[in-house]
Structure formats: structure tokens, C-alpha cells
Amino acid sequence: GAGVSQSPRYKxxxxxxxxALRCDPISGHVSLFWYQQALGQxxxxxxxxxxxxxxxxxxxxxDRFFAERPEGSVSTLKIQxxxxxxxxVYLCASSLAPLNTEAFFGQGTRLxxx
Amino acid sequence: xxxxxxxxxxxxxxxxxxVSMNCTSSSIFNTWLWYKQDPGExxxxxxxxxxxxxxxxxGRLTAQFGITRKDSFLNISASIPSDVGIYFCAKPGSxxxxxxxxxxxxxxxx
Numbered sequence: 001g002a003g004v005s006q007s008p009r010y011k012x013x014x015x016x017x018x019x020a021l022r023c024d025p026i027s028g029h030v031s032l033f034w035y036q037q038a039l040g041q042x043x044x045x046x047x048x049x050x051x052x053x054x055x056x057x058x059x060x061x062x063d064r065f066f067a068e069r070p071e072g073s074v075s076t077l078k079i080q081x082x083x084x085x086x087x088x089v090y091l092c093a094s095s096l097a098p099l100n101t102e103a104f105f106g107q108g109t110r111l112x113x114x
Numbered sequence: 115x116x117x118x119x120x121x122x123x124x125x126x127x128x129x130x131x132x133v134s135m136n137c138t139s140s141s142i143f144n145t146w147l148w149y150k151q152d153p154g155e156x157x158x159x160x161x162x163x164x165x166x167x168x169x170x171x172x173g174r175l176t177a178q179f180g181i182t183r184k185d186s187f188l189n190i191s192a193s194i195p196s197d198v199g200i201y202f203c204a205k206p207g208s209x210x211x212x213x214x215x216x217x218x219x220x221x222x223x224x
Contacts, residue, residue, distance in 0.1 A: 004156070031210055033210075033211050033212075035212075040216075041216055041217075042202050042204075042214030042215055042216050042217050043157065043202075043212070043214050044214070045207060045211040045212070048209045048211055056208075056209045056211070091156050091157075093156070093212075095210065098210055099206075099209075099210040100210060101145060101147060101162065101206045101210060101212070102159055102162065103159075103210075103212065104159075105156025105157050106156050107154065107155055107156050108154075108156050
């Protein structure tokens with residue numbers, strides 16, 4: 001597709017359930033970012049991939065959060081044993097080259113933990 | 115945590131009005147970015163500024179990179195209903211990631 005695609009758009013999880021969120025970046029984009037956006041806040045950085053290498057995961061809030069990009073294209077953000085505070089919109093962004101600030105965002109996945 | 119301060123937090127517009135919002139920081143930046151986020155969508159880049167004093171336009175939008183490199187403003191002239199949304203300023207982090215402000219929410223006057 002032409003843009004960054006995320007699925008599912010909406011996810012409701014029971015507390016304690018594991019979830020997996022998918023991101024299809026723009027074809028050929030080297031850099032991929034995950035952000036978490038709480039209600040009424042700006043997006044906050046979670047993790048960064050350059051091709052298949054996860055170069056920065058300093059923003060992941062706990063060890064329940066795990067991200068991968070095994071073939072350097074599609075990425076998955078996994079949250080284990082979800083908690084209510086994990087409820088947020090999870091945004092994926094990609095950019096053509098490392099350190100290129102002009103990133104393109106997907107529509108996000110809205111996760112609600114009940 | 116967030117290092118960018120945006121004001122106002124929210125504002126109401128009437129069609130045809132000019133709108134101004136700004137973003138400040140305690141530290142110096144080399145790049146300022148302005149994004150807009152519509153409900154249910156991801157942020158979209160509006161304007162990128164790379165030089166102190168730079169004034170850049172994109173249609174009815176104009177943004178300036180402050181001389182001190184610690185602030186930026188965004189102006190929207192002759193606003194239209196589709197201008198409503200949340201406007202974020204952002205700066206690049208060390209890995210090309212973005213650090214966002216909390217946003218300025220634009221709504222239509224009731």
C-alpha cells in the first residue's frame with residue numbers, strides 16, 4: 001500500500017491477556033518507530049528499528065512490552081499480561097532513511113484493556 | 115517526559131479567523147516540526163524548520179523557527195472547518211525518533 005498500515009484498528013483485551021499489534025511500513029523504508037499515545041497527550045517514543053535491528057528500546061515501559069521486525073519490513077509490538085494502564089493508541093511510523101525526521105505515521109491501534 | 119511546552123492547550127475558531135499557536139523549550143534545537151492529528155488518524159507532517167529565523171509557508175499555514183532556537187510558532191490564516199484537530203510541535207530525538215509536545219486542540223466555536 002501507499003502508506004503505513006496498522007492492524008487491528010481497535011483491540012479490546014481483558015486484563016492479563018496478551019496482545020499483538022502489527023505494522024506494515026511504507027515499502028523500502030529503513031526506519032520504523034513505535035509510539036504510545038495516551039488520551040490527551042502527544043505520542044511518546046517506545047522503540048526504533050533500523051531494518052531488522054532494534055537499535056533503541058529505551059521507551060518501552062516494562063518488560064511486558066516486546067517488539068520485533070524479523071525481516072526488516074513488517075513489525076509486531078507485543079504486550080504480555082496487559083494492564084489497564086496499557087490502554088492507549090499505539091502508533092507506528094516509518095521513514096526512508098536513518099535520522100530522517102520526515103516520518104509517516106499509520107492510523108494507529110486503539111487498545112482498551114478492561 | 116515531554117520537554118516541549120505548547121500554548122494554548124485548546125482554542126476555538128470561527129471560520130475565517132486567523133489562528134496562532136506556539137511551542138517553547140528550555141533547550142536549543144536545530145529542527146522544529148509541526149504535525150496535525152485528526153481524530154482516529156496518525157499525525158501528519160505540516161511544516162519542517164531547519165534554520166533559526168526560518169519562515170516557511172505551506173498554503174494557509176506559516177511557521178517560524180525562533181531566533182533563539184528555543185521556540186517556534188504556527189499561524190493558520192483564514193481558518194476553515196477542516197482545520198480542526200490537534201497540532202503538535204516536535205523535535206528529533208537521538209535516533210531520528212520524535213519528541214512531541216502535548217498539543218494544541220483546535221475546535222469550532224459553538
